[in-house]
Amino acid sequence: MRRVLAAIAAFALGAGLAVVGAAAPASAHTGDLLANAVCNTATGQYDVTYTLKLTNVGSTLTGTTKWRVGTTSFQGTPTNANGMDRGPISSKGNTTLTLGTESLPGTTKGGGPWVYAYTSWNDGYGKGSDGRIEGLKGDCAPPAPKEIPVPVKPSIVDLCGTSGDHVVEPRATEGVTWSISPVAGGKAKATATAKPGYVFSDGSAVKSWDFEFTDVPCVVEIPVPPKPAATEACGVDGDAVILPDDSDTVTWKLEGDPKTGAATAVATAVEGYEFPGGTTEQRYDYTFTNEPCPVIVPEPVTPEIVDLCDVDRDEVLLPEETEQLVWHVEGEPSSGSVTAVAVTKGHHVFEDGTTERRFELSFTNEPCPIELPVPAKPAAVDLCGVDDDRIVLPADTDTVSWAIEGDATTGSAVAVATAAEGHVFESGETSERFVFEFDQTECVPPTLAGSSAAALCVANVPWIDFDVVLTDPDQQSTGHTAYLVLSDGTHTERVELGPLGEDGSVDGRVLWPGAAIDEAGNPTAWPGWKQLPNGRWVVTEENFGWTHALTSASIEVNPELSIDLEYPPAVVACAPSSKSTGTPGTPVTSGDGDGQGLASTGFAGGPAIGLAGGLVLAGALALAVQLILRRKRA
Structure with a gap:
């Protein structure tokens, strides 16, 4: 019974706490909708700002508020966001939101329209709010205009x-x-x-x-035509006014007769046209003489001049005088200009009836230029390809400047030497041009074809014999030292083989990385082996042990050449004795002790290797059988 009563009490207490827990949020969130009106004297209206003050809201709660403007009649506090046409406005915790603004007529008295808002929080709780402006006096008016x-x-x-x-x-x-x-x-x-x-x-x-507005057609203004030409010859037979042809805008007529001594050319604007000033007629008067005909002389040629540097040698070369013409010069050449004048004699005139011809002649009066020797043709660099082709210009001086026209990489260019102002080359020119043609043959790339490297074991020491030959006919290689680069895909070792000789080759022998010998040439270290304190040698990944499994090898000079290279095989030793019976670390010798080893690309002693291989196979088979028996016993 006690257990039953305790259960009932616990249930009642839990239910009560649940009710309290559910009601707590409802009393926690509050909203106060406020309105504030300010008279805008510029517009004569009340500018009303609506704000919503949220309180009793958890600092981590976020909410969304929507709102609307109603009428002056209260419609009830909203219970949801239906019909809210403004917003939403986001908020977090306790804050004051500015919902927006409205304008009311400046004559509004009492209260403004009701404003309603509804806020929903992310804890599932919602709160409606309402409010409006009160106490408007209707006294907001713009200033007098x-x-x-x-x-x-x-x-x-x-x-x-x-x-x-x-x-x-x-x-x-x-x-x-x-x-x-x-x-x-x-x-x-x-x-x-x-x-x-x-x-x-x-x-x-x-x-x-x-x-x-009127629509009177425009009269087009045309320019005043020039005065027509007239001819007046000796006597009257040749006197005439040369009228232009009629056009779409002007017609011409002649009043009077040149043979009577007077005439007038009249230009009349066609209807719809007028001359400047609004006139429609222009008149040109002519008078003609009746003098006897003079003797016509041909037009004189322009006199020649001598215009040299320095003014002392300048002169005018006048034609010789004749019975018809006499010449004279006005001015001096040293001033820069003179006038040569031809005047007719007696009753002679030129074809236009005048008696004088004037020729304006100019002189430069420039000082004589300083003569310079013609510069030597610049040097040029013409290599294979085009990238390094160029003209090597001399340095500019106070008297000669250099420039290049064109581009050597196109196969043709010109070096131009220009004399400074006041100077001239012995050729009489102020510039000299030197044309260059460039060979466009492409460069032959360098190659290491024929180079080689081989691993071999000599007196139990791993060596690498190498023979590097660089073929570079166009001197394109930028390297002059040979290297052997070994890699297993993870490690890389770069072994210097030595500088190339004058013939572009180098050969010799280097120790395999990790190998070492003493002064007498005896091996003291092997790659992938280390000596224990008791004198035994054991296999290790240290000391270039990775070179026993190369994935790539190459000879590099710039260019480079990939080669096949591997550590000498086990049949030729090149490793310490695994069971030393004498002095600890005594290496196993190779061959018959004559110092000759076997390269990694081949070996001697086929029968011995066959026997060794059979022994290894038998041992492996015995080991496998033993492992199988152990598993069965297990």
């Missing part, structure tokens, strides 16, 4: 035709905005509107004017 003069009627431009017609917009004035329509159908409208806060002196805020 400023009185400004009534605008005057704008002027118009009414030209011939219609393309240039328009209303001239008045200059900008305080408080006035102009709206002017384009001319359409011969009409246009101009409207002056007082800006907010302004009023015209007659109490109005808008003034309009209507305009009408």
Whole structure:
């Protein structure tokens, strides 16, 4: 019974705590919707700002608030976000949200419209809020407008035709905005509107004017034609006015007769055209003499000049005088210019009836240039390919500057030497050009073909014999030292083989990495082996042990050559004795002790290897049988 009562008490207590727990959030979250109104004197309206103050909200809770503006009648605190057309606005913990703003007429009295909000939190709780502005006095009004003069009627431009017609917009004035329509159908409208806060002196805020435009065809203005040419020969037979041909804009006529001594050429503008000033007629008067015909002399040729450097040697070479012409010079060559004058004698005249011809002659008066020797042709570098081809220009001096035209890499270029101002080369030229042609043959890349390296065991010592030959006919290689590079895919060793000789080759023998000998040439270390304190040698991954399993080998100079290379096989020894019976570490000798070893690419003593291989196979078979028996016993 006690257990039953205890269970009932525990159930009741748990249920009570559950109810308290469920009710706690409802009383924890609160929202206070406030409104604040400010009179905007510029607009004459109340600017109302709505805020929502959230309190009793856990600092880690996030919420979303939606809201709307209702009417002046209260509609009840919302229980959900339905019908909320503004937001959402996010929040976290206790905060004050600015929902937004509304404008109310400045004459509003009492309360404004009700505003409703509903906030939902991520703990599943929601809270509705409401509020509005109260106590408005309806006394928010804009300031009295400023009185400004009534605008005057704008002027118009009414030209011939219609393309240039328009209303001239008045200059900008305080408080006035102009709206002017384009001319359409011969009409246009101009409207002056007082800006907010302004009023015209007659109490109005808008003034309009209507305009009408004519459509009189335009008269095209044409330039005044030049005065027609006239001929006046001796006597009267050759006197004449040469009228131009009539055109689409001007017609010509001649009044009077040149043979009577006077005539007038009249130019009349065709209908629809006029000369500057609005006139339609231009008159040109001519008078003619009746003098006897003079003797015509041919036109003189322009005199030659001698224009040398320095002014002392400049001169004018006048033609010889004749019975018809006499020559003279006005001015001095040293001044830079002179005038040669030819004057007719007696009754002689030129074909145009004049008696004088003047020829303006100019002299440079430049000082004589300093003569320079023609520079030697610059050197050029013409190698295989094009990348390194170039012209080697001399350095510029105070008297000669150098430049290159073209590009040597295209196969052709020109070196240009230019004499400085006041200088000239002995050739009489101020520049000398040197043309270069470049061979475009591609470079032959360097190669290590024919090079080799082989591993061999000599007196129980692993060696590498090498023979490196670099073939580089165009000197393209940038390296001159040979290296042997060994790698097992993880480790890499770079062994220097030595510098190349003048013939581009080097050969010799180097110890296999990890091998060592004493002064007498006896082995003291082998790659992949180490000596224990008791004198025994054991296999190890240290001391270049990885070179027993090479994945790649190459000879490198720049270029490089991949080769096949591996550590000498076990049949030729090149390793310490695994069971030393004499001095600890005494190496096993190879061959018959004559110092000759076997390279890693081949070996001697086939029968011995066959016997050794049979023994190894038998031992492996015996070991396998023993392992099988042990497993069965187990």
